[in-house]
Amino acid sequence: MSLLSLRDVRAGYGPLEVLHGISLEVEPGEIVVILGANGAGKTTTMRAVSGMIARHGRVEFEGSDISSISAEKIVRLGIAQVPQGRGTFTELTVEENLRSGAYVRHDDIEADIQRWYEVFPRLAERRTQRAGSLSGGEQQMLAIARALMSRPKLLLCDEPSLGLAPLITQELFEVLKRLNAEEGLSVLLVEQNANLALKVAQRVYLLETGNVVASGTAAEIASDDSIRKAYLGA
Amino acid sequence: MERFFQYVFDGLSFGAIYALLALGLVVVYRGTGHLNFAQGEMAMFCTFLTWQYDAWGVPFVIAVLLGMISGFVMGAGTEVSLIRNVAKKSEAGVFVVSIALFLGLNSLAAMLWGNLPPEQMPSLFPDEPGDFARIFGAVWRYEYMGILLVALILMGLLFLLFSRTKFGLAMRSVASNPESARLVGIPTGVVLASSWGIAGAMGALAGTMFGATTGELTAGLMFTIFIYASAAATLGGFDSPGGAVIAGLAIGVGEQLAAGYAPGWIGQELRLGVALVIIFVVLLFKPSGLFGSVKVQRV
Numbered sequence: 001m002s003l004l005s006l007r008d009v010r011a012g013y014g015p016l017e018v019l020h021g022i023s024l025e026v027e028p029g030e031i032v033v034i035l036g037a038n039g040a041g042k043t044t045t046m047r048a049v050s051g052m053i054a055r056h057g058r059v060e061f062e063g064s065d066i067s068s069i070s071a072e073k074i075v076r077l078g079i080a081q082v083p084q085g086r087g088t089f090t091e092l093t094v095e096e097n098l099r100s101g102a103y104v105r106h107d108d109i110e111a112d113i114q115r116w117y118e119v120f121p122r123l124a125e126r127r128t129q130r131a132g133s134l135s136g137g138e139q140q141m142l143a144i145a146r147a148l149m150s151r152p153k154l155l156l157c158d159e160p161s162l163g164l165a166p167l168i169t170q171e172l173f174e175v176l177k178r179l180n181a182e183e184g185l186s187v188l189l190v191e192q193n194a195n196l197a198l199k200v201a202q203r204v205y206l207l208e209t210g211n212v213v214a215s216g217t218a219a220e221i222a223s224d225d226s227i228r229k230a231y232l233g234a
Numbered sequence: 235m236e237r238f239f240q241y242v243f244d245g246l247s248f249g250a251i252y253a254l255l256a257l258g259l260v261v262v263y264r265g266t267g268h269l270n271f272a273q274g275e276m277a278m279f280c281t282f283l284t285w286q287y288d289a290w291g292v293p294f295v296i297a298v299l300l301g302m303i304s305g306f307v308m309g310a311g312t313e314v315s316l317i318r319n320v321a322k323k324s325e326a327g328v329f330v331v332s333i334a335l336f337l338g339l340n341s342l343a344a345m346l347w348g349n350l351p352p353e354q355m356p357s358l359f360p361d362e363p364g365d366f367a368r369i370f371g372a373v374w375r376y377e378y379m380g381i382l383l384v385a386l387i388l389m390g391l392l393f394l395l396f397s398r399t400k401f402g403l404a405m406r407s408v409a410s411n412p413e414s415a416r417l418v419g420i421p422t423g424v425v426l427a428s429s430w431g432i433a434g435a436m437g438a439l440a441g442t443m444f445g446a447t448t449g450e451l452t453a454g455l456m457f458t459i460f461i462y463a464s465a466a467a468t469l470g471g472f473d474s475p476g477g478a479v480i481a482g483l484a485i486g487v488g489e490q491l492a493a494g495y496a497p498g499w500i501g502q503e504l505r506l507g508v509a510l511v512i513i514f515v516v517l518l519f520k521p522s523g524l525f526g527s528v529k530v531q532r533v
Contacts, residue, residue, distance in 0.1 A: 050417060075419030087414035089407050091527065100407040103400070104419035150419065 001063050003028045003186050004049065004079075004154055009067075011048040011055035018044040020210040021057065026154065029184040031176070033197040033218075036207035042190040043084050045207070046158050049188070050074055050081040061154070076104045080152035084159050084190075086143040090132030094123050097131050097142055101149030109149065116145040119175060137168035144172065148179075154186045161193050169193070173200050198222050239372035241490035247378035247447075248462075249486020250385035254440035255456075255463035256470065256478040257389060258433030263472045264409040265429035268317065268328050272335035274460025276312075277437030279339045280305040281445045281455060282347050284438065285355055294356050298442055302435040309434025310427040318426070344453040357446035358384070381443045388439065389479055392432070396475065405429060409473070461506070462489070465513050471526020481524065485509055 004026040012018040018041045026032045034042050048055040051071035059067040066074055080101075089097050098116060102109040117124035120141040126134060131142055140160055147155060157176070161169040177200050179185040191197035198204065204221040206214040214227060221227055255273060262270045270276075284301030288294050312335065320327040359365075359380030366375040396402040408415040408425045415422050444459060445451050466485050470477025492508040516524060 052413070052416065071416045072419050072421050075417065081417050083414060083417060087411055087417070089410035089414060091410045092403075092406060096403060096406070099400075100403050100415075100420070101418050103404060103407075146418065 002026060002060070003030075003062060004188065005058070005060040006045075006049070007058040007060070009045075009048055009055055009057035009059060011044055011053055013044075013053065018210050019048060019055075022207070022210070022212050024205050024212060024215070026186055026188050028153075028186055029180070030203060031180050031187040031189060031201045032203045032205065033189045033191055033201035034205050034207055035191060035194050035197065035221075038192075039209070040207040041210040042207055043158055044210075046081060046084075046156050046188070046190055050079060050156055052081075075150055075152075078151075078153035079156065080147035080150045080154075081156040082140075082143045082147045082158060082160065084162065086136075086139045088131040088134075088139050088142050088146070090130065092131060093128050094131055094134070094142055095127045097146050098123075098149050101146035104150050112149055112151070116148065120145055137164050137172075140164060140168075140172060144175070148185075152185075154188060157187060157189045159190050159192060161191065161196060169196065176200060236371035237494060238491075239370045241494045242487055243369070243372055243374045243378060245487030245490035246483060247381045247486070248444075248489070249483035250382045251440045251444045251459060251482075252462040252466045252486055253389065253479045253482025254385050254436045255459060256466035256482045257392065257475055258436045258440075259463060259467040260470075260472060260475050260478045261392075261429050261436075262433045263467070264475075265405065265426050266313070266317065266321070268321070268332070269464075269472075270430075270433065271329070271332040272312075272339060273433060273437055274456035274463070275336045275339040275343075276305065276308055276434055277441035277459075278453065278456040279343050280308065280434070280438035281355070281441035282343050282451060284442045285445070285451060286347075288356055294358070298358060298439065301438045301442055305434035305436070305438030306431035307434075309437075310431035312434075313427045313430035314423075317430070318423070340453050347451070348453060354449060355442070355445040355451050358443065359446075361446065377447065381447075384439070384443065388436065392436075393475065401425075401428075458506070462486075462509060465509050467523075469513050469516055469523055471523025473527060474523065474525040477523055477525025485512075488512065 002025045007023050008021045010017060010019055010021050022045065034045060036042050044053070047053045049059060051066070051069055051074040055067055057067065058065055061077055061079060066077065089100060092100065095113065098113050099109065102112065122138055123142055123145060126138065131139060134142065144160065160172050173196060176187055180187060189197060189201060198218045198221065201218045204216060204218055205212050206227065214221070255277060258273055259270065262268060280301050283304045284297050287297035287300045292300065316331050317328055320331050357377055359377040361377040365377065366373045396406065404420045404425050407420055408422050412422055441456055445455055448455070462485055463482065466482035467478050469485065470481030489505040489509055493505040496504045
């Protein structure tokens with residue numbers, strides 16, 4: 001059984017339909033990346049999964065339909081989204097951001113906070129600073145750590161590389177790769193930087209104006225000439 | 235010097251009332267970004283409700299608590315039934331709705347209770363003419379001390395709620411970024427309704443305590459109080475609860491001093507003008523208020 005499965009999902013904003021019936025799957029323990037140009041519907045796909053917008057069709061998580069469940073409840077089921085642009089609580093401290101990430105949990109969260117401080121030592125140094133005073137890279141680390149505080153089975157990551165220096169981006173992707181390898185965290189990733197994404201992902205979906213136009217393993221996609229031309233710039 | 239302390243004591247108590255109402259404005263503003271113009275009228279209406287519970291024979295302390303619960307229900311109910319739906323469609327709509335509530339509650343209170351002879355509002359504290367202490371030669375009425383004390387305790391509890399509880403963290407998260415708050419699983423609807431409810435309950439208490447000092451209740455009870463409270467919220471910064479409290483107390487004291495020391499030819503009515511001039515000057519140089527945060531965001 002797939003962890004996440006979208007079947008013929010339509011979604012958009014008001015009368016504007018952005019996704020015209022897309023289907024995709026994320027297996028347990030997989031990193032899947034959605035590639036596509038601006039306006040292809042990548043972020044909309046993420047928001048359709050996390051419940052931030054109305055969607056039609058079937059969205060199944062661990063076998064049950066979540067297409068009519070609200071965003072707040074979907075977090076409880078085990079899906080956490082790192083929104084595009086990071087969306088940290090800028091007026092709250094780093095540590096408060098992490099605590100609010102664990103809002104849906106009722107067990108002890110101190111060990112988790114320490115754990116993410118170890119993974120991202122720069123957050124530990126800035127634990128009492130307001131998130132708004134952090135650099136873009138640090139905010140992205142915080143956004144990821146905050147999402148992981150809910151102990152999700154599936155992490156939705158919307159363009160984590162946006163506006164970041166290549167080195168920082170690489171560091172973030174290393175962390176995601178490690179969490180995936182060591183703990184089987186499943187990740188659905190949206191990226192514009194295809195070269196980078198293909199290095200961490202196992203499978204790829206190509207999105208074009210609201211439709212899935214190609215899919216395959218990372219190796220297949222990377223070796224497809226026409227796709228290389230269109231998306232990898234080589 | 236006696237006169238000075240007299241003005242300070244009186245000012246602190248009225249300032250505490252302004253602060254309670256201002257805090258309500260700030261809590262609502264931080265949560266939803268709206269200025270609730272009906273805040274004062276809600277407080278007035280709940281004050282009449284408190285009076286009514288008392289008139290029905292409920293012990294007064296219980297009546298006050300019931301009044302605060304009514305304020306919570308009224309605030310939360312307004313957010314859920316009116317504000318939430320209107321806000322989705324238009325910001326200006328929220329403004330119109332709160333003005334309509336202002337007028338509606340005022341008329342309703344006048345209709346329900348206006349035909350009775352002037353209502354005596356009981357006090358939570360000893361308020362006989364002889365109930366005061368002399369401090370530095372000035373008269374500090376027990377009632378005024380009580381108002382200040384109760385207001386400070388309530389505000390202290392609110393700050394503990396904000397800073398020490400999970401629900402307080404949720405409230406601050408929603409205020410900071412509603413979208414991200416939903417993404418971490420915070421039920422933003424419950425949080426926003428509670429913000430309005432808390433503001434309503436604080437207003438009810440402020441109105442009840444203030445009503446007791448005026449003796450008789452009228453539908454215009456909270457008019458000027460609301461202006462001072464808005465002034466306090468503006469001065470302190472609309473997103474700063476601590477600022478609202480300090481500014482409320484400062485305006486209370488400042489108003490008493492201005493009225494007390496003003497030359498006779500200017501008259502008592504100067505006080506409101508002084509408050510407004512101070513605010514004007516502050517906003518000119520510090521538009522986010524004295525303690526408000528200037529939004530800084532690095533990208």
